[in-house]
Amino acid sequence: MEMKKLLNDSKKLASQYTTWVTFVGLLLLLSVLTKGNALRWNSIRNLLIAESVRSFAALGVGMIIITKGIDLSIGYVVCLTASVAASFAQNPDYASAIYAGQSFPLIVPVVAAVAAGGLFGLFNGYLIAYGKLPPFIATLGSMSIAKGLQLIYTKAAVVGSLNQNFKNISQGSVGPIPNLIIYVIIAAFIVWVVLRHTRQGTNFYAIGGNAQAARVSGINVERELMMVYTYAGILYGIAGTLLASRLGLANSLTANGMELDAIAAVTVGGVSQSGGVGSVSGMMVGVFTMGLINYGMSFLGVDSYYQQLVKGFIIIVAVYFDMKKYARRS
Amino acid sequence: MESTFALEMESITKVFPGVRALDGVTFRVKPGTVHALMGENGAGKSTLMKCLFGIYKEDEGTIKLNGEIHHFKDSHDALQNGVSMIHQELSNVPERSVAQNIYLGREPLKKTGLIDHKRMNEDTKELLKRLEIDIKPDCRIGSLSISMQQTCEIAKAVSYNSRVVVMDEPTSSLTDNEVAHLFKIIRQLKAHNVAVVYISHKMEEIFAIADEVSVMRDGKMIGTYPVSDLSNDRLINLMVGRDANLRFPTVKSSIGEEILRVENLTALNSRSFKDISFSLKRGEILGIGGLVGAQRTELMEAIFGVRAIREGKIFIKGEEVSNITPRKAIEHGLGMITEDRRGSGIFPLLDISTNTSIASLKEYLSKIGLLQHKQLKEEAAKYNEALRTKTPTMETLIQNLSGGNQQKVIISRWLMTLPDILIMDEPTRGIDVGAKYEIYQIMCQLVEQGKAIIMVSSEMPELIGMSNRVMVLCNGRCTGMLDKQQCSQEAIMRLATQFM
Incomplete structure (x- = not known):
């Protein structure tokens, strides 16, 4: 009897915290397979750094999916914002710099990239909220626009030779803790406050759960939708800046496919595609679960072609369970 | 065999x-x-x-x-x-x-x-x-x-x-x-x-x-x-499991000054309602009768700002409110319990507490604009207790409650906004006898406090039993206003089928 109750309780707990259970399970599996080698601080630090930029994209699209939207433009918007940031941070003596001979204060690349991301988000949000375009189509269009703008702006060239100050934004660290990790913690905290402790955050959940009921409850659905895409755009702008800073360059391949990684991560993290469900902790665990899978497979020497395959299956399995969980009760 | x-x-x-x-x-x-x-x-x-x-x-x-x-x-x-x-x-x-x-x-x-x-x-x-x-x-x-x-x-x-x-x-x-x-x-x-x-x-x-x-x-x-x-x-x-010999409680409110006036309201959609005028006073329950397709819900949605109008005016407490939206309506003291509980009422995946407080969040913000979760929860619980919502906890998802209890949560939501006028579209649809009587009692209490209610109902006994006056619609037009003495099933039916 005692046993049965214990079993039942742990089953209930497991289903409630699927994301955490998966994460911890993978962690244990990896440590056993590598006899603990994969879990040294150095390795973990590398993992965190590698996933940090993606975290920003995941937080942005996570909020969007909570409102029952989707954003396919992430990869190219991050690519564009990374290029914009990089273009204002090139060494002035670099002959092929976009603004050759000119140097800008450190704030310029950051503000320019965040503004570019924010504007793109606003554009997406406007099309979806007021133009009533389905999010899938609106962001599919803006994805191509972002790609085009990036190519036009950089003339399809690599934006390289970035100054050290700019590179230090991402590459520096505070004691043993890399700057990037600190940025992620701050961003996650802010998004958590917005979702959990502001009226707007509650409105996002309400809109995703039942947009018509939200309207009747006095929520300005259009404005909130426009805001959620704008917030996400700002996060993509930050992601672009950090990515350019970390890599020391930006080109047209930067951040390609990031939309898939981000959407997959938050889905694995329990943000439901049916809208109205999800948490910041889930999103972050999702990001690191996906990171762990990538990293673990590399560590174990799995061919990168197979990594793609495994990732694909993981996304499908995660959504399968998500749908089972929420579809049944409707 | x-x-x-x-x-x-x-x-x-x-x-x-x-x-x-x-x-x-x-x-x-x-x-x-x-x-x-x-x-x-x-x-x-x-x-x-x-x-x-x-x-x-x-x-x-x-x-x-x-x-x-x-x-x-x-x-x-x-x-x-x-x-x-x-x-x-x-x-x-x-x-x-x-x-x-x-x-x-x-x-x-x-x-x-x-x-x-x-x-x-x-x-x-x-x-x-x-x-x-x-x-x-x-x-x-x-x-x-x-x-x-x-x-x-x-x-x-x-x-x-x-x-x-x-x-x-x-x-x-x-x-x-x-x-x-x-x-x-x-x-x-x-x-x-x-x-x-x-x-x-x-x-x-x-x-x-x-x-x-x-x-x-x-x-x-x-x-x-x-x-x-x-x-x-x-x-x-x-x-x-107990005696319930009374079907409707007696409404003992006193009628006060005019609180809502609608003049010549016409829907943007030309097949919907036309040229509707009426006024509503404090302490009054105005019933809206008519057959399905009489455009009653559409009229209510227009007053609450969910549906667009072509012409006409809405006055709330003497003040004309133009370009009304649900947000403006709520600010002016209106609340609306919609007919379609699942479609435009509940947030199925949110808990009872949030479902109750969603329309009043802005009254519960701290100085720096964050939500005061503790007060929100307590207040939401208070309203649900008053209406005797049956639920294991306030954190239960609303989709796990029965229809009657979901309806009580929705009523709690609107009571929490402290409305002066409550629009109730089919308030007891799909609700059992016991809960129905409780909802009638809540309606009585509200009008006794000087609030006013507009109730759309397809149930004749309810319409006659609860309303001070009944406005009857037929094919989007107002075919008559019956006061308590004139109100009978036959009279309502005659007006409801006038243009058929």
Whole structure:
């Protein structure tokens, strides 16, 4: 009897915290397979750094999916914002710099990239909220626009030779803790406050759960939708800046496919595609679960072609369970 | 061997975490009878039916059809075996034709393997003719009225040769004429030896159509009775387990100054309401009567700013409010409980607390603009306690509550915004007798506090029993305003059918 109750309780707990259970399970599996080698601080630090930029994209699209939207433009918007940031941070003596001979204060690349991301988000949000375009189509269009703008702006060239100050934004660290990790913690905290402790955050959940009921409850659905895409755009702008800073360059391949990684991560993290469900902790665990899978497979020497395959299956399995969980009760 | 019962559900028990939803329930239905299944919301009727249709798996007990033990995997499996369900909510494919809907998933094929549209339409025509339903097989089902769509679902059940047909609140969106037509069809089913399980909260209907009545309460079967042995009061007594001799509480409010005035309101959609004017005073319950399609809900939505208007003015407390939106309406002290609880009422995946507080969040912000969760929760709990919402905790998801309790959460939501005017569109639809009376009491308390209520209702007794005045709409036009003395079923009916 005692046993049965214990079993039942742990089953209930497991289903409630699927994301955490998966994460911890993978962690244990990896440590056993590598006899603990994969879990040294150095390795973990590398993992965190590698996933940090993606975290920003995941937080942005996570909020969007909570409102029952989707954003396919992430990869190219991050690519564009990374290029914009990089273009204002090139060494002035670099002959092929976009603004050759000119140097800008450190704030310029950051503000320019965040503004570019924010504007793109606003554009997406406007099309979806007021133009009533389905999010899938609106962001599919803006994805191509972002790609085009990036190519036009950089003339399809690599934006390289970035100054050290700019590179230090991402590459520096505070004691043993890399700057990037600190940025992620701050961003996650802010998004958590917005979702959990502001009226707007509650409105996002309400809109995703039942947009018509939200309207009747006095929520300005259009404005909130426009805001959620704008917030996400700002996060993509930050992601672009950090990515350019970390890599020391930006080109047209930067951040390609990031939309898939981000959407997959938050889905694995329990943000439901049916809208109205999800948490910041889930999103972050999702990001690191996906990171762990990538990293673990590399560590174990799995061919990168197979990594793609495994990732694909993981996304499908995660959504399968998500749908089972929420579809049944409707 | 032929069994005496078409359907036998023996000692069904179903336990959910924390709740014994069904406790050894036995339910037997004879062929060729209409068997009413009654009980308050949460009594276990829906759970019992969900066990029958395989949506839930019963923990104990057996289900027999014509004496043979069956367990259905899902409702489709049940349908194949002659057990069908007519839902409260329609489940058809609106963009397809009547025939296509009836033959969905089993379209007759030609030898080539392509769909035989001609035969499908002819068979449907035959079927509809047999049931005396006047619909063309090839018209798009979404273009029909709700009641006609429902009739098509019954036709579909008949076409599957169903031996047991379960109807869950089939008349909730029907007018009296349509109910009469439905009853005619039910009697035909009876004549074909079909067993009909009829779930409804409307007493008049039970006495008009049922042969036997089974009453459930708190997950238990109280008993099965021939309808001739029951009276209205006795039945209510069995359902609620206490005396409920009064159907409507007396409204003891005093009428105050005008609080809402609507002048010449005309919908943007030219087929909707036209030129509606009325005024509402503090302490008053204004009933809105009319048939389905009279544009009552549309009028309410326009006043609340959900629907666009072409012309007309709305004055709240003497002040003209132009370009009204739900947000403006709430700021001016309006609240609206919509007719479609699932579609525009509840947030299914949010908890009771959030569902209650969602329209009043801005009153509970700290100095730096963050939500004060503790106060929100306490306040939401207070309103739900006052309305006696039955829920395990305030963190329970609203989708896990029964319809009546969901409705109480929605009412709590609007009471929490401290409204002066509450629009209640079909406030007691799909709600059991006990909870209905409680909602009437809440309405009385509100008007006694000097608030005003506009109540749209398709239930005549409710309209007459609760309203100070009744405005009747027909085809989008106001055909009359009846005060308490003039108000009778006949008078309302006459006005409601004036332009038919």
